[in-house]
Amino acid sequence: MDLEEWRYNFQSEADGLLHGDTWNLEFDYSIQPERSQRGWKEYITRTSARFWCSLCPRGWPSNRVMVLFHMRLKGRTGTVKVRGFGQSCQNCSDAQMEDPSIDPENITILMKNLVTKIRIKCYKEGLDVFEYHQINLEVNSSHDPDNCEGCREGICTN
Ligand SMILES: [Zn+2]
Numbered sequence: 001m002d003l004e005e006w007r008y009n010f011q012s013e014a015d016g017l018l019h020g021d022t023w024n025l026e027f028d029y030s031i032q033p034e035r036s037q038r039g040w041k042e043y044i045t046r047t048s049a050r051f052w053c054s055l056c057p058r059g060w061p062s063n064r065v066m067v068l069f070h071m072r073l074k075g076r077t078g079t080v081k082v083r084g085f086g087q088s089c090q091n092c093s094d095a096q097m098e099d100p101s102i103d104p105e106n107i108t109i110l111m112k113n114l115v116t117k118i119r120i121k122c123y124k125e126g127l128d129v130f131e132y133h134q135i136n137l138e139v140n141s142s143h144d145p146d147n148c149e150g151c152r153e154g155i156c157t158n
């Protein structure tokens with residue numbers, strides 16, 4: 001995941017919608033689902049991504065990639081922490097969790113949904129709870145829970 005790309009997308013989707021406050025986005029792989037700190041709001045969603053093994057040439061697409069956001073507004077400054085859940089290679093016994101590589105159009109969809117969640121959860125705007133759906137990739141193999149970090153943490157959904 002490329003931080004600058006996420007920040008750019010977030011700022012353009014948030015433009016004019018977050019009450020003139022300053023919001024920053026950062027990656028944080030230590031955040032845990034359903035264990036947000038006091039004052040932080042949570043949003044868990046799903047997207048599509050590609051993965052590449054760092055030990056062999058194998059790559060694979062997945063439509064079950066969980067993304068966790070923790071958001072907090074403090075005074076006039078907001079912070080969003082993002083964690084993308086990894087997957088590991090089925091072919092390599094020592095495979096590590098690889099970072100998801102998410103297409104730009106799906107990052108845009110994530111950011112549109114995130115901005116709506118911030119407006120509802122941090123600004124108490126009475127918006128309809130509507131989510132744009134991810135653009136699916138063509139996936140020919142079934143989901144592999146043993147190699148999915150979201151499954152291991154019990155948050156991976158269909
Ligand atoms: Zn591999």
Ligand SMILES: [Zn+2]
Nearest residue numbers: 148150151156
């Ligand atoms: Zn899973």
